[in-house]
Amino acid sequence: MTADIAVLGGGPVGLVAAIALAATGARMLLVAPQAEADHRTTALLASSVTALETLGVWQACVPHAAPLRKLRIVDDTQRLLRAPEALFDAAEIDLEAFGYNIENRHLVAALEAHVRTLGLPRIAAPALVVTGHADGVTIKHAEGEARVQLAIGADGARSLCRAAAGIAMHRRAYPQTALTLNFGHGRPHHDTATEFHTESGPFTLVPLPGQRSSLVCVLEPKRAADFAALDDDSLSAEIERRAHSLIGKITVEPGRGLFPLAVETANVFARRRIALVGEAAHVVPPIGAQGLNLGLRDAATIAEIVADARRDFLDPGASDVLARYEMQRRMDVTSRSIAVDLLNRSLLTDFVPAHAIRGLSLYLVDQIGPLRRAVMREGVRPAASQPRLMRGEMV
Ligand SMILES: Cc1cc2nc3c(=O)[nH]c(=O)nc-3n(C[C@H](O)[C@H](O)[C@H](O)COP(=O)(O)OP(=O)(O)OC[C@H]3O[C@@H](n4cnc5c(N)ncnc54)[C@H](O)[C@@H]3O)c2cc1C
Secondary structure, eight states: OOOOOEEOOOHHHHHHHHHHHHTTTTEEEEEOOOOOOOOEHHHHHHHHHHHHHHHHHHHHGGGOEEEEEEEEEEEEOOOOOOOOOEEEGGGGGGSSSSEEEHHHHHHHEEEHHHHHHOOOOOOOOOOEEEEEEESSSEEETTTTTEEEEEEEEEOOOTTTHHHTTTEEEEEEEEEEEEEEEEEESOOTTEEEEEEETTEEEEEEEEEEETEEEEEEEEEHHHHHHHHTOOOHHHHHHHHHHHTTTOOOEEEOSSOOOEEEEEEESSSSSSETTTOOOGGEEEEEESSSOOOOHHHHHHHHHHHHHHHHHHHHHHOTTTHHHHHHHHHHHHHHHHHHHHHHHHHHHHOOOOOHHHHHHHHHHHHHHHHHHHHHHHHHHHHHSSTTHHHHHGOOOOO
C-alpha cells in the first residue's frame, strides 16, 4: 500500500474529505487536478460552518463570507393561488446567522492552503483508471500507480470512481437552466437572502460582503442562454426589474455561468472499496442551498466512520464498514432531494392544487411559531445527519 486512503477530486468536497480523513491518522493521497475557476457562491449552512471551524479552515474564509441572518421567500408567480411573503430570522432560533455565503474560489483557496499546510501528498492530475479489488483499490494516474485500502470518489457529477464501482445513477432532468453571476447594488442587503419563486423556478439573491450579492436565476434553457448573452447594462437592468429594485441599482460583475438542472442520486453510495461523496453521489438543483452542504456531510460522515474503524483496528474499506456509510447517508440525501424536487416541480406545474399545497405549507410554516422554528432548525442542522464534525467535535 502506498497510502491507506486516496481522495480523488479537488473540488470543495474532496478537499474537505482529505483534510478530515487526515485527522484520523490514515496515510492519505490526494489525486486532484487544480479545481477550475468558479464564479459561483455557496451558502454554507451553520453546521457546515461549524465543521470548517473544527477543521481549522473557517478562519481563512471569514473575510470573504457574508452572514445570512434573514431569509425572505416571495411568491412572484402570477398564479391564482399565491403564497404570502415569509421572512425567517436566525435570531428566532438563537443563531447569529443561518449560515454564510462565500464565493467558491475563496472557499477552495482556503481549503487548498490548508491541504498544503498539512503536507498531504498530492498528484495534481486526474486519475486515469480506478479498479476496485477484494483487498484494495488500484489508481493509475499521470505519475504512476497507487494502491490503497479505500478510495473516496469526490470526482464530481461525471465520476470515474462511480463508473469503476459499477454504480448507476437515478436521474431526472428538468427543463431549466440556472444562470449564475455576482453583482454590486446601490442599497444594502441587510444580510438578507431573498428567494423569489417564479413560474420558471427560483430567482435568488444571496448577500456577499459589502454591497455585493450573488444571483441564481432559474429559467427555461433558451431564455437563460438569451439572458447570458445580454450586454452588462441590459442584464443589470433586467435583474433589477426582476428583483423589484429591492436593493437598488444593479451592476453585474464579469463571469456568468449556465448550469442545466437535474436531480441525480447514486443507487448505492459505496461499493468495491470505493465510497462516493459530493456530486459523485448526488446532484440536487440549486434551490434552498442543499448541494454542497450535503456533500460536506458526506465528507464528515466517511471521515468519522474511518476514524471509528481505525480505532477498532478494522479495515476502513471493508464492506461492512462501508455499509455504515450507506446507512448513515441515505436518509439525509433522499429526504433533501425529494424536498427540493417537490418544491421545484410545484413551481413548474400548472396543476392548481400543487400551487395551493405549496402556498398553504409556506403559510402554515410562517404562522405557527413552533413549526416555524422546527423548520428553521432542521434547515441549518438536519436531525437525520449530524456527524461529529458538524457538532464541533474532531473526527
Ligand atoms: C448554480 C449552482 C449554485 C449552487 N449553490 C449552492 C449553494 O448555495 N449551497 C450549496 O450547498 N450548494 C450549492 N450548489 C451545489 C454545489 O455547487 C455542488 O454541490 C458542489 O460544487 C459539488 O462539489 P464537489 O466537490 O462534489 O464536485 P466538483 O466541485 O464538481 O469537484 C469535482 C472535482 O473532481 C475533479 N475530477 C474529475 N474527474 C477526476 C478524476 N478522474 N480524477 C481526479 N479528479 C477528478 C474535477 O476536476 C473537480 O475539481 C450549487 C450548484 C449550482 C449548479
